[in-house]
Amino acid sequence: MVREDRPADPSQPGYDVSQQRIRQALAEVPVSRETEDLDDAAMTAGERARPRASGTIYGTPRRPEPYESGVSADDMVDVSGSASAPVPDPLASERTTAVPIQAGGSVSRETELDDDDLPLAMEARRAVQILNPSGAPLIPRPARRRVMCIANQKGGVGKTTTAVNLAVALALHGSRVMVIDLDPQGNASTGLSVEHHSGLNSIYDCLTDGLPLSEATQQVEGIPNLLCVPATIDLAGAEIEMVSVVARESRLKRAIAAYEEPVDYVFIDCPPSLGLLTVNALVAAEEVLIPIQCEYYALEGLGQLLRNVELVKAHLNPSVWISTILLTMYDGRTKLADQVAQEVREHFGDVVLDAVIPRSVRVSEAPGYGQSVMTYDPGSRGATSYFDAAKQLAERGAAAGGKA
Ligand code: ADP
Numbered sequence: 001m002v003r004e005d006r007p008a009d010p011s012q013p014g015y016d017v018s019q020q021r022i023r024q025a026l027a028e029v030p031v032s033r034e035t036e037d038l039d040d041a042a043m044t045a046g047e048r049a050r051p052r053a054s055g056t057i058y059g060t061p062r063r064p065e066p067y068e069s070g071v072s073a074d075d076m077v078d079v080s081g082s083a084s085a086p087v088p089d090p091l092a093s094e095r096t097t098a099v100p101i102q103a104g105g106s107v108s109r110e111t112e113l114d115d116d117d118l119p120l121a122m123e124a125r126r127a128v129q130i131l132n133p134s135g136a137p138l139i140p141r142p143a144r145r146r147v148m149c150i151a152n153q154k155g156g157v158g159k160t161t162t163a164v165n166l167a168v169a170l171a172l173h174g175s176r177v178m179v180i181d182l183d184p185q186g187n188a189s190t191g192l193s194v195e196h197h198s199g200l201n202s203i204y205d206c207l208t209d210g211l212p213l214s215e216a217t218q219q220v221e222g223i224p225n226l227l228c229v230p231a232t233i234d235l236a237g238a239e240i241e242m243v244s245v246v247a248r249e250s251r252l253k254r255a256i257a258a259y260e261e262p263v264d265y266v267f268i269d270c271p272p273s274l275g276l277l278t279v280n281a282l283v284a285a286e287e288v289l290i291p292i293q294c295e296y297y298a299l300e301g302l303g304q305l306l307r308n309v310e311l312v313k314a315h316l317n318p319s320v321w322i323s324t325i326l327l328t329m330y331d332g333r334t335k336l337a338d339q340v341a342q343e344v345r346e347h348f349g350d351v352v353l354d355a356v357i358p359r360s361v362r363v364s365e366a367p368g369y370g371q372s373v374m375t376y377d378p379g380s381r382g383a384t385s386y387f388d389a390a391k392q393l394a395e396r397g398a399a400a401g402g403k404a
Pocket residue numbers: 154155156157158159160161162187272328329330357358359360361363364365367382
């Protein structure tokens with residue numbers, strides 16, 4: 001339902017922001033020319049298969065330049081998992097995505113339906129598919145470790161929720177996943193029910209004292225393939241303490257590179273700032289995943305984030321690129337959510353995942369139980385949409401020969 005009673009005053013809640021204003025916000029987003037003259041012939045077929053928009057830092061291939069500190073992307077430990085073709089979805093004819101995408105990238109408003117309106121049988125079928133008790137691999141594993149930084153300096157856009165739910169979805173389907181909580185608030189640690197009281201081995205010790213990642217890693221209960229490196233409140237002082245540390249921007253990269261256990265995905269849950277912790281994440285990662293809330297203000301500041309990625313790419317980590325944008329907290333009842341989703345798709349193209357995460361009470365309730373929505377309510381729309389997002393993320397990686 002589209003609300004017709006919108007106030008004309010921009011300061012009022014519910015003000016209908018015009019497409020033009022959204023475009024203005026996106027026009028601020030920088031477009032780099034730096035990668036335009038990449039030698040196409042030098043690209044592998046896998047790299048060519050990557051979704052990319054020419055001349056931008058998103059969707060561009062990795063540049064094979066050596067990393068200054070001597071740690072190159074190739075030093076990262078490969079895992080022996082084999083890349084496989086996209087796995088057909090046996091329930092494809094029965095399932096609906098959480099927010100059906102219509103031709104042309106617009107998003108339908110069918111999300112007005114509550115979870116309760118779903119036929120019980122379909123909900124149960126979705127739950128079984130997500131929890132995957134048979135262990136059938138519906139999601140391909142990458143041929144090589146993918147380190148993904150989940151960043152957006154705005155708070156409350158769904159970074160932690162995305163890190164936790166994608167990690168659980170992939171782990172339930174056979175990938176080995178590590179979540180690194182890089183936010184002093186420790187929300188990802190809470191969401192995965194991992195201990196993170198002050199004084200416990202945590203990512204803080206890895207960054208400031210060089211503690212091996214393996215000594216801070218905890219197994220997530222109930223999800224065999226999922227590991228978490230927690231953040232304690234000690235991390236709040238890390239940015240200041242690290243100022244005098246040698247190679248302070250690449251502490252996390254070194255820690256991850258030295259972790260030799262096989263891991264398919266490392267998700268780094270960033271704090272809501274662009275400080276040294278986020279810079280460490282951008283230096284450590286090859287891929288950046290940006291969750292964007294389907295609201296007007298969500299686009300403000302996006303330009304700044306992209307400029308930061310460009311700076312890190314230019315000076316510290318030539319391999320980094322924005323591989324994925326995920327639209328979160330989509331509210332089908334508002335026209336604005338549609339406008340934002342549509343404009344973001346037009347601006348960023350294929351980098352934006354098809355799956356859109358709806359605003360859902362179930363998603364926000366789950367962390368209170370120390371769970372992801374995947375396990376808290378696996379039949380819900382929130383769980384289904386995160387499962388779809390995880391599947392597409394994995395399939396893109398497999399299509400790019402595991403080099404994504
Ligand atoms: P960030 O890590 O970017 O600060 P969070 O993932 O912590 O954002 O999300 C902020 C708040 O919004 C949390 O309370 C979370 O439970 C809630 N939330 C996240 N995604 C959704 C969603 N799709 N629907 C409803 N609430 C959500």
